[in-house]
Amino acid sequence: MQAIVCQPAAAPLLFSAEGMVGIIFLLTVTLVLAGAVIAVSAQRLVRAVSGLAVCFTGLAGVYYFLLSPFLAMMQMLIYVGAVSILIAFGIMMAAPEEKRGAGMKNRSLLAGPLAFSVGALMFAAMTVLGLKTQWQVFPRQGGSDIEAIGIALLTTHSLVFELISIVLLMAIIGAVVLAQRGRN
Amino acid sequence: MQLLNLYNCLSTYLVIGALLFSFGVYGMVVRRTVIGMLISSEFILAAASTNFMAFNRFLAPDPTVGQIFTLFIMAIAAAEAAIAVSIMIAVYRNYKTIDTDDLVDLQG
Numbered sequence: 542m543q544a545i546v547c548q549p550a551a552a553p554l555l556f557s558a559e560g561m562v563g564i565i566f567l568l569t570v571t572l573v574l575a576g577a578v579i580a581v582s583a584q585r586l587v588r589a590v591s592g593l594a595v596c597f598t599g600l601a602g603v604y605y606f607l608l609s610p611f612l613a614m615m616q617m618l619i620y621v622g623a624v625s626i627l628i629a630f631g632i633m634m635a636a637p638e639e640k641r642g643a644g645m646k647n648r649s650l651l652a653g654p655l656a657f658s659v660g661a662l663m664f665a666a667m668t669v670l671g672l673k674t675q676w677q678v679f680p681r682q683g684g685s686d687i688e689a690i691g692i693a694l695l696t697t698h699s700l701v702f703e704l705i706s707i708v709l710l711m712a713i714i715g716a717v718v719l720a721q722r723g724r725n
Numbered sequence: 726m727q728l729l730n731l732y733n734c735l736s737t738y739l740v741i742g743a744l745l746f747s748f749g750v751y752g753m754v755v756r757r758t759v760i761g762m763l764i765s766s767e768f769i770l771a772a773a774s775t776n777f778m779a780f781n782r783f784l785a786p787d788p789t790v791g792q793i794f795t796l797f798i799m800a801i802a803a804a805e806a807a808i809a810v811s812i813m814i815a816v817y818r819n820y821k822t823i824d825t826d827d828l829v830d831l832q833g
Contacts (some may be wrong), residue, residue, distance in 0.1 A: 548795035563729025581752040631810040656754035671739030685788035712804035716811040
């Protein structure tokens with residue numbers, strides 16, 4: 542068994558429909574990576590949030606390539622539409638700006654390179670793990686469209702579904718209570 | 726042209742997930758405001774979702790489980806972002822800053 546799972550394994554021609562899909566996928570991945578780099582390295586936090594939105598837009602495209610248009614739509618709605626906007630509102634209310642020179646007194650000069658090496662080490666370890674493992678492919682049972690997701694969500698996973706609703710309700714109430722405390 | 730077949734390979738998505746995770750870890754250490762750390766934590770959650778979706782597409786016998794788990798991760802991430810932003814607003818009201826270097830009352 543080969544270590545790298547490709548379905549189908551045959552590579553398409555450059556000037557064909559599948560080749561076009563491959564080019565679009567490469568563009569999508571570029572969007573994800575560019576957004577992630579901007580979000581992590583930008584000095585101004587507004588730019589970081591914009592990078593986050595760009596990255597999550599690309600990630601929605603990646604979900605589309607993983608045969609799940611429903612999750613791609615949810616990614617756009619929840620992450621790009623709600624979470625990014627929420628963080629942008631947080632930035633506008635607290636107006637935080639990372640000080641360039643003044644705030645560095647408590648911080649070791651090693652923090653940047655140390656963080657980079659930790660991230661690079663984790664990336665290398667997980668990439669090796671992902672590429673070397675002999676993944677076992679099981680035969681498919683059932684569909685993966687919205688109807689199948691809805692049925693599974695309300696039958697097999699109904700308890701978790703209810704629990705997540707309660708968690709979201711508690712989060713809403715908790716957010717209101719926390720943000721209102723101490724307000725004149 | 727093997728490069729154009731990348732979207733049909735499991736390892737591509739695993740590498741994307743690993744990249745997002747390491748970006749999140751890097752940002753978590755480097756950022757000096759609470760909001761920057763919140764943004765980085767979103768990347769870590771997105772990396773987990775990407776891995777679940779990739780395994781769901783290529784390996785799982787039941788192709789709905791990974792999508793439903795990713796939906797749950799999205800719900801948790803939304804709740805977490807709401808709570809984090811409200812905590813941050815409360816902290817800003819008391820300290821007039823959300824710079825992590827200034828929030829050192831416990832002398833940790």
